[in-house]
Amino acid sequence: MTLREGLLISSGVVGALLLATVVALILRGRARDKANPLISNLIARIKAWWIMVALLGGALLAGQHAVIVLFALVSFAALREFITLTPTHRADHAAVFTSFFIVLPWQYGLIWVDWYGFFTILIPVYAFLVLPSIAVVFADPKRFLTRTAETQWGLMISVYCISHVPALLTLDVPGYRGRSALLMVFLLLVVQSSDVLQYIWGKLLGRHAIAPAVSPSKTWEGLIGGAICATALGASLWRLTPFRPWQAAGMALVVTTMGFLGGLVMSAIKRDRGVKDWGQLIEGHGGMLDRLDSVAFSAPIFFHLTRYFYAT
Amino acid sequence: MFGQVIAAMTCAGARILTGAQARWVGCAPLDVQRIYFANHTSHLDFVLLWSSLPARLRRKARPVAAKDYWCRGPLRRFAIDRVFRGVLVDRAHFDRDREASPINPMLNALDAGDSLILFPEGSRGPGPKVQPFKSGIFHLAQARLNVELVPVWIQNSYRVMPKGSLFPIPLLCSVTFGKPVRLSEAEQKPDFLARMRDSLAGLESV
Numbered sequence: 001m002t003l004r005e006g007l008l009i010s011s012g013v014v015g016a017l018l019l020a021t022v023v024a025l026i027l028r029g030r031a032r033d034k035a036n037p038l039i040s041n042l043i044a045r046i047k048a049w050w051i052m053v054a055l056l057g058g059a060l061l062a063g064q065h066a067v068i069v070l071f072a073l074v075s076f077a078a079l080r081e082f083i084t085l086t087p088t089h090r091a092d093h094a095a096v097f098t099s100f101f102i103v104l105p106w107q108y109g110l111i112w113v114d115w116y117g118f119f120t121i122l123i124p125v126y127a128f129l130v131l132p133s134i135a136v137v138f139a140d141p142k143r144f145l146t147r148t149a150e151t152q153w154g155l156m157i158s159v160y161c162i163s164h165v166p167a168l169l170t171l172d173v174p175g176y177r178g179r180s181a182l183l184m185v186f187l188l189l190v191v192q193s194s195d196v197l198q199y200i201w202g203k204l205l206g207r208h209a210i211a212p213a214v215s216p217s218k219t220w221e222g223l224i225g226g227a228i229c230a231t232a233l234g235a236s237l238w239r240l241t242p243f244r245p246w247q248a249a250g251m252a253l254v255v256t257t258m259g260f261l262g263g264l265v266m267s268a269i270k271r272d273r274g275v276k277d278w279g280q281l282i283e284g285h286g287g288m289l290d291r292l293d294s295v296a297f298s299a300p301i302f303f304h305l306t307r308y309f310y311a312t
Numbered sequence: 313m314f315g316q317v318i319a320a321m322t323c324a325g326a327r328i329l330t331g332a333q334a335r336w337v338g339c340a341p342l343d344v345q346r347i348y349f350a351n352h353t354s355h356l357d358f359v360l361l362w363s364s365l366p367a368r369l370r371r372k373a374r375p376v377a378a379k380d381y382w383c384r385g386p387l388r389r390f391a392i393d394r395v396f397r398g399v400l401v402d403r404a405h406f407d408r409d410r411e412a413s414p415i416n417p418m419l420n421a422l423d424a425g426d427s428l429i430l431f432p433e434g435s436r437g438p439g440p441k442v443q444p445f446k447s448g449i450f451h452l453a454q455a456r457l458n459v460e461l462v463p464v465w466i467q468n469s470y471r472v473m474p475k476g477s478l479f480p481i482p483l484l485c486s487v488t489f490g491k492p493v494r495l496s497e498a499e500q501k502p503d504f505l506a507r508m509r510d511s512l513a514g515l516e517s518v
Contacts (some may be wrong), residue, residue, distance in 0.1 A: 076482065080331070080482045080483060080484060083482075084468065084484040097481050100481060279484055280331075
């Protein structure tokens with residue numbers, strides 16, 4: 001990306017965060033109840049946003065390899081949360097160890113060396129076959145399919161799907177050389193704004209829950225309001241992307257929809273396990289997976305649409 | 313000095329691996345003399361408990377460890393003496409004669425002003441269920457009535473590094489500090505041990 005684009009994006013993001021901070025502080029100042037949990041949560045969330053934006057911005061400045069390392073750590077935290085909520089047995093110990101310390105670094109190593117063919121099958125093919133083979137050595141057939149499936153699912157969501165975010169940097173789009181980091185910026189801006197906008201619209205107008213048994217906070221009003229705004233935001237960012245304005249809008253709509261579905265699916269898992277959040281890593285937000293559920297679902301689709309239609 | 317560097321690295325490692333979240337539910341992290349007693353399911357337990365204490369308390373909290381295990385080899389010896397400043401006790405002679413009692417090194421540590429980290433089940437259990445307590449903690453409580461006995465529930469560590477495994481896996485663990493228990497006058501040993509055990513087991517669902 002050029003210096004001008006970098007400055008444009010960072011001033012936009014910093015401006016939005018400043019605005020949010022000011023609004024939150026005014027809300028707190030005007031609230032009668034100083035310990036209002038909604039407002040203190042809002043402030044904690046915004047504070048966490050500042051930190052996340054600073055980390056990502058720092059990694060982008062430091063270059064592609066720093067971004068890869070950052071997301072490898074993100075995947076580590078996400079997988080740690082996922083496996084914690086998964087009732088693994090003693091016999092899964094070696095397979096889980098392999099997932100964390102061999103499969104995860106390997107996946108990010110393949111992005112590092114830009115080996116697309118292997119990157120895309122390491123987890124769905126090799127880990128899929130090798131991990132149950134490791135577990136079976138420990139001779140515990142009880143709930144074997146469930147345990148194997150849960151470990152594989154954890155790897156797919158936390159490592160495979162999330163690794164498609166830094167993998168965007170390796171895409172080679174004609175006439176877009178040296179700017180592919182902007183694809184990642186576009187994806188993260190649209191997905192995360194969509195989450196925030198759905199939350200705001202839901203809080204303001206939300207009446208009709210979409211799936212109350214799964215996630216009572218997700219409403220049709222929130223989804224529609226958030227999706228329209230996030231699509232408009234995506235379209236307005238078209239100059240940063242290799243897309244035309246209507247294509248950027250289409251991409252943003254797809255990304256928003258997948259992100260919403262990701263949030264819903266991951267909520268169903270949490271609900272089944274009887275927890276509200278995946279963890280407590282990010283203050284105000286919950287765990288890493290609470291923040292990245294939407295990214296995990298949208299990143300691979302965005303990656304492949306872009307690769308199929310635009311990259312060589 | 314070298315021992316302190318290793319200690320800091322051990323704490324950082326425990327954080328990366330487990331998130332080591334300390335939850336002070338029944339008491340505050342105050343600088344008072346205490347015996348922290350916890351459930352024991354993994355080699356990692358005392359490292360986890362020890363890492364989750366604030367640094368100023370950690371320096372004074374000494375884990376009680378089995379001599380037969382920790383004196384095998386110079387590395388273990390270095391770790392328990394210099395890194396963790398452990399109090400070594402002889403498991404084999406528990407509860408025999410009071411003269412050479414394994415309680416003595418613990419009493420000495422308490423008299424020097426240190427706190428203790430103790431696993432009254434004696435050895436590691438197979439899972440989350442708390443085993444019956446050994447009687448050492450009763451004798452300690454009896455001998456030093458002013459020391460607070462704080463139950464500490466360590467959640468999930470048996471999954472991070474189960475008995476018999478060589479390597480840990482990363483999983484979120486939490487360390488919950490409960491309400492201090494005191495020995496009441498005329499309370500008998502079995503009652504006291506059962507009450508202590510219940511106060512610990514009760515923390516699982518807090």
